[in-house]
Amino acid sequence: MARVPGPITLVEPLSGSTAMLIKINAIHVRKRSKYQEIIIADTEDYGRVLILDDYIQSSYHDEVYYHESLVHPAMITHPQPRDVLIIGGGEGATLREALKHPTVMRAVMVDIDAEVVELSRQYLPLMHQEAFNDSRAAVVIENGLAYIERALKAGEKYDVVILDLTDPYASDIAKPLYTAEFYLKVRSLLREDGIMVTQAGSSYYFPEVYDATLNSVKSAFPVVVEYNVWVPSFGYAVNFILGSLGHNPAALTAEEVDRKLRERGVSTLFYSGRTHVALMHLPVFRKVRRKEA
């Protein structure tokens, strides 16, 4: 039944030896910024997508699975997240989800690439849904590494830090933000009961990179929780690693999560108390290597 080739076919790499062929019906943007190649296109199966350096970053038809899973476990686990820092997240969907919490007084989104943000504003309205214009939001165009250094010097403090960066194995610009040194800096930026969460790519296709990221988070935080969610347009279960200075998301019951969502008036399409508990209990996917009998 292989009828993929549309007017255009995207070859979406999952690893060096597996890729998905994706039917593209229209390309709205294709340009190289100072940092990466940016494509915004309409696909048959996933709707409109943002692609950076060949990797799908988010797609209209399945981005809620990713962005709600990235944002709400940390935001719900923190009792009163007022100041939130997002590094990456150029299309604005992570900012959109964080701003759903009325506790948030200030949400700073730092992305290295102005063109990703500007093109997302224009071509990806369903992603940001005007989050960039929220009076609580501030968008800063800067390398997240430099921003963290400046914020530390300025004595800034945050309750939740969300790292929504390109994959650690996909782009050199994000790599330094998956290290123990960086996570220790993030820890210094957090208040005493702060929480950090990062997207961590694929533990199945890139186990060494995943384990290095996991160990780096473990070196900076006393409480570390791993979880993951299937994202069809990625072709794999994307991993998240949460580091906390105290509160443990795995300790929350479905009822407690639902109560907090209700109290805060946070509406979601995928995340709920039951989803939270499921996410906290799903094993991390890795290659199962067995000796031939």
Ligand code: SAM
């Ligand atoms: N959802 C995507 C995923 O799962 O891979 C990530 C979304 S977002 C598009 C990734 C963002 O990280 C991009 O907008 C990119 O410009 C930004 N980025 C990469 N390296 C960065 C850095 N060092 N500082 C700030 N932003 C960075």
